[in-house]
Amino acid sequence: MILVVATFVVLMLMGMPLAFAIGMAGTVFFIQHPELPSTIPVQVTVSQTQNFALLAIPLFILAGNLMNGAGVSERLLNVASALTGRMRGGLAQVSVTLSALMGGVSGSAIADASMQARMLGDEMSRRGLPRPFAAAVLAFGAILTPIIPPGIGMILYGSIGQVSIGRLFAAGFVPAAMLWLGLALTIWLVALRRGFVPERSEGMPLRAHLAAWRGGALALLFPVLLLVGLRMGVFTPSEIGAFAVVYAAFLGFIVHRRLDRRSTAEALEGSLTDIGSVMFLIALSAIFSYGIVFERVPETIANAMIGLTDNLQLVMILIVLTVIAAGFFIDATVLIIMLTPIFLPLIRSLGGDPVHFGMVFIIAATIGNFTPPVGAAMYAVCSILKVPLGEYSREAVPMLIAVTLVVLAMIFLPGLVLFLPDLLFGR
Template sequence: MRDDAIHNDTVGAMLLVTLAFIILLLMGMPVAFAIGISGALFFLQHPELPFTIPVQVTVSQTQNFALLAIPLFILAGNFMNKSGITERLLDLASVLTGRLQGGLAQISIALSALMGGVSGSAIADAAMQSRMLGDEMIKRGFTKGFAAGVLSFGAVLTPIIPPGIGMILYGTIGQVSIGRLFAAGFVPAMLLWIGLSAAIWLTARRRGYQPERQTRPTAREFATALGGGIWALLFPVILLLGLRMGVFTPSEIGSFAVLYAIFIGVLAYRKMKRKSFLEALEGSLADVGSIMFLIALSAIFSYGIVLERVPEVVSGWILGITDNLYGVMVLVVLFILAIGFFVDATVLIIMLTPIFLPLVRQLGGDPVHFGLVFIIAATIGNFTPPVGAAMYAVCSILRCPIGDYARESIPLFGAVAAVTLVLIFVPQLVLIVPDIIFGG
């Protein structure tokens, strides 16, 4: 009877908090405030607790040393974007994929893979590529809906190539090795690249979209393009080596990333001037402020989740359907996809990691394997209606109706979903590189 009472109280608390969160979002309240206010409702249901606790947990969250990596990597990404490296990576992407059916669409996917270690943000990558390639794709005969879909869904590669911010968030919240998470992203990123490239090739063949290049690149062209992008390609490799050899902690390596980005912009390419340096600082200030404020207020929500034993109740629901690890992961991914239609990926990682990670660990799942699948599923929400941030950024830049975008993105969504299923059922594809670098 006591367990039933606890279960009913927890369900009631969850429904109240969830309803409040949804109403606040529909009212247009910023997500950080919506999370903080709805999370505080947990405490109103426990009048025996001092209401100073929400203030204390919010302040203590800002003093989490592990989170220092987030502002540093954001700053490094903005410096890299101002270093002039984007144009060189575009040349390399053209050399690598320019002869494939689909032309600029194939180049866009390749550029997303190469840019993953630079921007670290799916939304930033999608918006940047839309300004660079969007109009040119339309001039070459691509429909606006398909062009917008390619430019948006290609950015799914960005958060899983080191140093993705989602990995740092998940690793910090779930106490999972960030070095292993960084290493785990390479093979899934390659599989997503292949899947999206295949979907583009099939669509391009049916519609007659032509390759961007008609001749094979010469060895000289390839060497020149590779030399131009080598600094960006070395970036994630150096991060992993630094972590593996114990030279840096995840927080300290963020400082190195900032210095590395400044070195590239000022000395290697000599593109970063005083104006671009200040623009990078200004952009980083806005990005860091929004993300860290969200993380701080999410501490109230996380405390309430533990207080109400939400992970235990959710685990009970899911285990009532299946206790098979892979079946559970499929259900979790479907849940994340459904919630992702309405909630940003960063918010999903912060809110749902404390709920689902303990369940996966209980069933013997690897937290790195689950983390990569979780981050991919959460990121997909950035590209789907009705509130996908990357979708709105791309459609706004290309002036593309949301309906056209949604209809023409179906093959791309299918490719990402297929790869995600493969990653769920073949965990070694995720774990092979971390096991090689850091040991099994």
């Protein structure tokens, strides 16, 4: 297995696309074991994509692109401005709030960071915020997106680990609120020290407040409808993806009337690209995962960690540190696919709740999107705003500390994470 991992690392450092790197590394395992039937790599690659729960991923991706084409992001920006426009930090506070509101729309941290960098980056600079600080805020704010329904990471984790996707969706709201509070407080402290001013010095008129909330109400209702549909048994996790597409089309064609032939074609084209890359990665990861299970890697790692400590909280901290370190070099989607079969059985053996661990694990895996050297969201934002990585990294340190403290609070206070799932779905 060491040769397999080494092959993956070398191919990744050479710049090979992750899907091919993970697939070729898995193939090395079968070359090492000629006694295994040569048909297994093909079989597991095809069977990996036949999981019915994974059908929700392409549907939610399409729904997100349709909503963006429908102008939902602009309406949510008005809501975010109404909520936090008077807080110290100006558009930095607005951008973090917008990420929280956008979670139910895009489901992708990279997509959210890129979109906000184009929408707000230059304006944040014109209003006196340093571009490296703006880049750090825009990147780390996007950490809220994958943990608000319908985050793709939750669907992947739930389908791989056989964990209720409905409970995972419900569990995302409180951690998202904690992350928003931590980032907002960090921005406020930085703004207080540097003298950054609010976006508005005076409050918005009541009429403007009502108009902003009215414009964004249907988009804000989207994640609530997802939860209600799952809780009432109206939809399965796969069927609710189809509902999301219908709802997005309803907003775009009938309510906001922003979707036309051109914008719809762009949404479909973007969705095909996104769906193809995600599903191809999932398919080829099956070859790698087969080797992990065959070599009993989960049991080996579990025994090693239990040899250090059998305390659930300490084991979760060790896992978080491992995942964050791996995230410096590996994409969050790959981490969720590769490490869920390794760490989830360990957590279950120690009596941990898979939903609680899932939220901690997904956030830890997502952190790598915003940190050097391979953070995809980091590169997207820095490229759009033309910010050097060194300057970005210095400004990102307070954001990273805030997110780390929130993750620690989640580990030691599982009741905060499980409050909504237990309330809606029972214990």
